[in-house]
Amino acid sequence: MITRMKGACMITDFFIQDFFTRALIAGVGVALVAGPAGCFIVWRRMAYFGDTMAHSALLGVALGLLLGLDPILGVLAVSIVLALILAGMGANRTLASDTVLGILSHSALSLGMIALSLMQGIRLDLMVYLFGDLLSVGMTDIYLVLGGGGVSLALLMVLWRPLLAMTVHEELARAEGVNVALVRVGFMLLIAFLIAAAMKITGALLITSLLLIPAACARRFANGPEMMAALAALFGAAAVTGGLYGSLHFDTPTGPSIVLAALLLFLGSLLAGRRRSM
Amino acid sequence: MTLDSTPLVGAAGLDLSLGGRRILAHVDVSIGPGEIITLIGPNGAGKSTLVRVLLGLVRPDHGKVVRRAGLRIGYLPQKFVIDAVLPLSVARLMTLTCRATRTEIEAALDETGVAHLVGAQVQTLSGGELQRVLLARALLSNPDLLVLDEPVQGVDFGGQAELYRLIGDIRDRRGCAILMVSHDLHLVMAQTDRVLCLNQHLCCAGTPAMVAKDPEYLRLFGPRAAEAFALYAHGPHGHDHVHTLSGEVAPVDHAHEGRLHDH
Numbered sequence: 001m002i003t004r005m006k007g008a009c010m011i012t013d014f015f016i017q018d019f020f021t022r023a024l025i026a027g028v029g030v031a032l033v034a035g036p037a038g039c040f041i042v043w044r045r046m047a048y049f050g051d052t053m054a055h056s057a058l059l060g061v062a063l064g065l066l067l068g069l070d071p072i073l074g075v076l077a078v079s080i081v082l083a084l085i086l087a088g089m090g091a092n093r094t095l096a097s098d099t100v101l102g103i104l105s106h107s108a109l110s111l112g113m114i115a116l117s118l119m120q121g122i123r124l125d126l127m128v129y130l131f132g133d134l135l136s137v138g139m140t141d142i143y144l145v146l147g148g149g150g151v152s153l154a155l156l157m158v159l160w161r162p163l164l165a166m167t168v169h170e171e172l173a174r175a176e177g178v179n180v181a182l183v184r185v186g187f188m189l190l191i192a193f194l195i196a197a198a199m200k201i202t203g204a205l206l207i208t209s210l211l212l213i214p215a216a217c218a219r220r221f222a223n224g225p226e227m228m229a230a231l232a233a234l235f236g237a238a239a240v241t242g243g244l245y246g247s248l249h250f251d252t253p254t255g256p257s258i259v260l261a262a263l264l265l266f267l268g269s270l271l272a273g274r275r276r277s278m
Numbered sequence: 279m280t281l282d283s284t285p286l287v288g289a290a291g292l293d294l295s296l297g298g299r300r301i302l303a304h305v306d307v308s309i310g311p312g313e314i315i316t317l318i319g320p321n322g323a324g325k326s327t328l329v330r331v332l333l334g335l336v337r338p339d340h341g342k343v344v345r346r347a348g349l350r351i352g353y354l355p356q357k358f359v360i361d362a363v364l365p366l367s368v369a370r371l372m373t374l375t376c377r378a379t380r381t382e383i384e385a386a387l388d389e390t391g392v393a394h395l396v397g398a399q400v401q402t403l404s405g406g407e408l409q410r411v412l413l414a415r416a417l418l419s420n421p422d423l424l425v426l427d428e429p430v431q432g433v434d435f436g437g438q439a440e441l442y443r444l445i446g447d448i449r450d451r452r453g454c455a456i457l458m459v460s461h462d463l464h465l466v467m468a469q470t471d472r473v474l475c476l477n478q479h480l481c482c483a484g485t486p487a488m489v490a491k492d493p494e495y496l497r498l499f500g501p502r503a504a505e506a507f508a509l510y511a512h513g514p515h516g517h518d519h520v521h522t523l524s525g526e527v528a529p530v531d532h533a534h535e536g537r538l539h540d541h
Contacts, residue, residue, distance in 0.1 A: 043361070162375075165375050168360060169358060169374075171355055172353050172358075172375070174335055175335060176375040176419070223365050223399065224365055224366065225365060225366060225370065
């Protein structure tokens with residue numbers, strides 16, 4: 001990702017004038033990290049957690065606009081705060097965690113919508129924040145997206161082994177010296193950075209699909225966690241590329257086009273997986 | 279193994295209540311280098327909880343646990359289920375918490391007799407295979423202390439004695455201490471240095487022969503105690519009756535002696 005960033009800087013003036021190339025770089029960059037990170041979301045059954053974090057991004061957009069910052073920075077700030085709150089929240093004895101996350105998720109979304117609607121004098125297209133607008137990615141966005149993606153990737157590489165250990169058996173990992181609380185916070189921060197980076201690509205409502213669908217596609221072809229992560233990165237990149245071309249060709253919104261491309265890959269993986277197991 | 283004889287893990291005055299229920303009361307435990315300690319007790323006696331307190335997974339209400347600095351622990355948990363959504367081979371499971379070369383991985387699997395499973399997916403293993411793989415995994419980090427919570431669960435009766443023998447061999451070969459939780463007293467006796475009999479508090483402790491004679495133990499483990507005597511031949515008197523869990527004296531059914539009773 002670092003070399004990718006440097007590369008992006010160097011060739012900026014020559015090639016990235018083209019909006020489509022910019023979209024492709026940002027989208028594929030995020031997908032390459034979202035795939036492996038999404039494997040943990042799938043393995044750890046944290047889809048609701050991903051949704052909650054993603055939906056809160058809208059609140060971040062409102063905050064960013066209110067403070068006159070780039071909305072992505074607002075998203076990052078809100079996601080980090082929420083990640084720390086969720087990581088610090090102990091297991092509730094009387095409510096299941098998916099119930100708590102479901103309440104938070106929709107409350108954050110509603111709060112964000114209301115905050116945006118109350119803002120005077122700001123004309124904005126809500127659809128962009130809900131469903132993404134990859135084709136409007138400018139150079140600043142590319143740096144922000146690749147920066148956020150790069151931080152996520154670095155965190156993922158550092159956390160990989162302990163995170164996998166506690167995913168397989170949390171008490172075993174703890175007993176053998178893994179600092180479970182620290183790794184959990186690290187993973188939640190990773191997701192926070194990733195969501196900030198992915199906001200432009202699929203928007204708050206569809207971010208979780210970039211995490212879940214490529215990982216689900218990869219499961220049938222993988223015989224180890226590392227292989228599943230690598231395949232998920234490839235499937236994610238393929239979905240973004242396919243979605244972008246589809247969006248251009250059929251003149252459809254990019255975020256939903258990417259999700260549908262991912263869905264097609266998933267359906268294809270089901271068929272291929274069935275043939276493999278026969 | 280160092281010659282240092284200070285305990286690997288020492289715990290004193292452990293008290294723990296969960297949800298208003300007393301789980302542990304005034305428990306003292308000390309695990310010395312190289313010794314095999316077996317923790318026995320009826321269901322709900324707090325055996326697994328005590329293990330988790332000693333491992334530092336649960337904080338006691340009172341009392342303290344001291345682990346020797348730099349202590350390496352290999353842990354075989356009571357429940358180990360891997361979701362089918364996570365693809366995981368035996369080889370990858372082995373390096374879950376430590377790095378190891380392929381040769382080291384195969385050597386550890388060989389030590390527990392399952393080297394041929396190195397490429398298998400964990401979800402496809404039988405109960406006995408899984409326990410042996412998990413034992414090999416716990417050995418891979420070359421631990422000072424092995425903690426085995428019900429190591430023979432899911433293993434058929436013939437395999438249980440074999441697995442206990444293997445655990446005894448591992449201690450003899452490596453000199454690591456072993457803390458083991460078990461229901462099957464009559465099988466573990468030959469491999470155990472010290473038995474701790476737990477029922478919220480420590481009812482009795484000592485060598486297997488001493489514990490087997492202890493009235494507290496007989497009260498808790500009536501019918502099983504008789505089996506243990508039958509196998510161990512240390513009965514204090516001609517044993518023609520057993521004590522049921524309620525303390526009543528019941529005649530021994532000799533046809534069942536030495537078999538696994540299901541209570």
